[in-house]
Amino acid sequence: MSQHICHISTTFNTRSGSARRTTAILKKCVQEGYETSLIIGRDHDIAESDIPGVTIYQIPELVKYVSLKSDLIAPYNIFKLLRKINPDIVHTHLAKGGILGRFAAHCARTPYIVHTVHGPTFPHEMNTLKRMTYRIIEKWCGYITDSFVFVGGELRQSYIEAAVCSEKNSMVIHTGRPGSCIDRQQLSKARKDKLRKELCKDQATSFLIVTVGRVVPSKQFEHGVSILKHLLHLNIDAHLVIVGKALLPEEQQYEKDIQKLAVEQKIHDRVIFTGYRDDVLDIMDAADAVLLTSRYEGLPNVAVESLIAGTPMVTYNVSGVKEVLSHKTNGFILEQNDINSSVKALQFIYDHPEFKEEMTGKERMTNLRSFRESVMIDHKAKFYNNIIKSL
Numbered sequence: 279m280s281q282h283i284c285h286i287s288t289t290f291n292t293r294s295g296s297a298r299r300t301t302a303i304l305k306k307c308v309q310e311g312y313e314t315s316l317i318i319g320r321d322h323d324i325a326e327s328d329i330p331g332v333t334i335y336q337i338p339e340l341v342k343y344v345s346l347k348s349d350l351i352a353p354y355n356i357f358k359l360l361r362k363i364n365p366d367i368v369h370t371h372l373a374k375g376g377i378l379g380r381f382a383a384h385c386a387r388t389p390y391i392v393h394t395v396h397g398p399t400f401p402h403e404m405n406t407l408k409r410m411t412y413r414i415i416e417k418w419c420g421y422i423t424d425s426f427v428f429v430g431g432e433l434r435q436s437y438i439e440a441a442v443c444s445e446k447n448s449m450v451i452h453t454g455r456p457g458s459c460i461d462r463q464q465l466s467k468a469r470k471d472k473l474r475k476e477l478c479k480d481q482a483t484s485f486l487i488v489t490v491g492r493v494v495p496s497k498q499f500e501h502g503v504s505i506l507k508h509l510l511h512l513n514i515d516a517h518l519v520i521v522g523k524a525l526l527p528e529e530q531q532y533e534k535d536i537q538k539l540a541v542e543q544k545i546h547d548r549v550i551f552t553g554y555r556d557d558v559l560d561i562m563d564a565a566d567a568v569l570l571t572s573r574y575e576g577l578p579n580v581a582v583e584s585l586i587a588g589t590p591m592v593t594y595n596v597s598g599v600k601e602v603l604s605h606k607t608n609g610f611i612l613e614q615n616d617i618n619s620s621v622k623a624l625q626f627i628y629d630h631p632e633f634k635e636e637m638t639g640k641e642r643m644t645n646l647r648s649f650r651e652s653v654m655i656d657h658k659a660k661f662y663n664n665i666i667k668s669l
Contacts, residue, residue, distance in 0.1 A: 281666050282313040284365035286356065286379035288372040289342050290322040291525050293554050294492065295579040296396045297324075299453055299654070300371055304332050306655045307662070315363060317356060319375070321526055335359055342374060343528050349378065356382035367392060367665060373399045373412075377419055384422040390665050393419070394427040397576035398436065398597060403614065404574075416442045425665070427658075429453045430577030430598030449661070452601075453579055454654030459559060460586055460646050470564040477550060477561065478517050485509070485516040485628050488565040490558055490580045491572070493524040493533045501571035501617055503539050503549060508621040510545065514628050518569075521561060523553045562587035566634065567627045572596050573614070582649050584609065588637050592623045602645060608637045 285304060290297050300316075307314040308331035315333040318324070319340030326334045337359070339352040360368065360382055369392040370379035376393045383391050400412040417440065420426075426448040428434035434450050437443050465473070474486055487506070491497045499520060506518040524533040533551075540549040555561060562568055568584040570593035577598030584591040585602060591609035593599050594616070603609045610623035627633055647653070 280311050280313045281367070281669075282315070282363070282365040283307050283367045283369060283662060284315045284317060284360070284363065286317040286368060286370045286375045286383075288319050288321075288340055288375035289526075290316070290318040290324050292323055292328070294525075295453065296371060301329060302454065302651055302655055303658050304329050306659055308332060310659055310662070312662070313365075315365065317359065317379070319352075333363075335363075340375065340378065342372075342526060349374075353378040353382045353385075357385050360386035360388060366390065366669060367662065369394065372396060377415055380419050380422055389669050390424050391422060392425045392427065392665075393423050394429070395433060395437065395576060396429055398433060398574050400440070401574035401597075413440055413442075416440070423447070425449070425661075427451055427661070428576070430601055432597045432601065433576045436597065451654055451657045451661075452648045453577055453582065454651030455579075455582060455586065455649055456651045460650060462559060462586070464588060465560060465563045469560075473560060473564040477519050477552065477564070479550065481517070481547070483515055483517045485514055485567075485624075486519065486565045487516060487567050487569050487624065488519045488521060488561055489569040489571070490521045490562070490583070491570075492529070493520070493522050493536070494529050495532050496573050497522075498571040498573055498615075499536045500539055501615070501620075502569055503536065503543060503545070504617055505569065505571075505620050505624065506548060507543050507545055508617070509624060509628075510548070512621075512625060514625065516624075516628075517548045517550060519550045519552060519561065519565070521552050521555050521558055523551075559583060559587050562589045565589055566631070567592055567624055568609075569620070569624070570594065570596070570599075571620070575599070577601060581609075582646070585645060588634065590627055590634055590637065592620050592627070594620075602649075 317335045320338045337355050339348040341348050367390045368383035368388045370376040371394050380391055399416050400409045420442040426443045428450050431450050434448055489502050502518050509516045524530040540546040568589050568591040570580055575596040581599050581602040594614045595611050605611045612619045
């Protein structure tokens with residue numbers, strides 16, 4: 279009988295980075311001959327036919343945001359399901375799925391429990407009480423976790439320092455992008471001009487800034503609106519393109535708030551919401567700069583994408599960004615919430631268009647080597663094989 283690996287994820291939207299990475303891992307598990315299953319919560323857009331060979335179970339009470347009733351019911355239902363399907367390895371993803379899934383797996387006496395940390399559960403930017411609470415919960419979960427996988431080294435170090443895990447039971451496997459993306463050809467000038475015109479609704483612009491991500495408060499898109507306002511005051515003819523959308527009902531009010539802010543600032547004609555796009559790399563390629571204003575990240579996928587696209591990035595100093603970019607070489611890494619420095623960095627890129635051209639291909643490809651999806655998948659396959667051998 280083949281060994282059974284069961285993944286648990288709070289949400290599973292195939293447009294999100296964590297879901298895309300997990301999907302790649304699930305497919306590899308099937309190829310390796312493992313019996314493979316996936317337990318997901320209420321919010322998802324995946325069908326069992328989407329990943330042949332993977333059995334998908336849904337626990338409706340497993341939800342992203344805190345809900346006392348659901349959070350009490352979900353682990354019991356996960357526990358009952360795990361006792362029924364009896365996996366050899368449970369691999370959890372995301373904060374809620376990680377906490378409730380590991381607890382259920384421990385109660386079900388699953389032989390081996392793995393957790394992938396895609397982003398910080400207790401970042402410094404979180405209010406003190408909430409941060410301490412999550413840190414205590416994560417530390418307790420650490421006692422019942424056999425191995426941790428982190429998407430970035432800085433993120434891993436923060437969990438080691440918090441005594442959630444140790445160097446011995448944790449490892450880094452960088453988030454992966456398909457080789458076809460990394461090896462893509464840059465767009466022609468004609469294609470860039472056409473795309474810029476489309477994005478800005480036929481308005482001419484001399485400076486196009488793009489920010490990418492799920493429209494949630496932690497991304498602080500309101501900072502992007504403020505930064506754009508400052509640039510316009512400097513007589514820089516700029517547009518801000520926001521690529522992404524609010525996926526859950528709890529997030530949609532935030533998107534409306536950002537749109538309202540742009541109207542109040544009288545720059546709504548220069549703030550463009552595209553929703554989800556599957557040509558993000560082309561959009562970045564056509565842009566003059568990429569902006570990231572998140573409060574926290576695990577390792578920002580958008581930084582990897584900006585490097586692939588060859589477009590300089592202006593970003594707050596979130597976890598993992600220095601593992602991808604070099605300050606003043608292929609972008610600007612600034613202090614958290616430093617809007618003024620962000621404006622100055624974007625002004626520099628505007629005044630020095632040659633900066634984008636000087637992002638050397640050799641260094642870019644060297645930095646991207648560990649971010650290939652094939653490398654990520656191979657590391658995960660070896661990781662699972664070693665676990666199975668130890669059981």
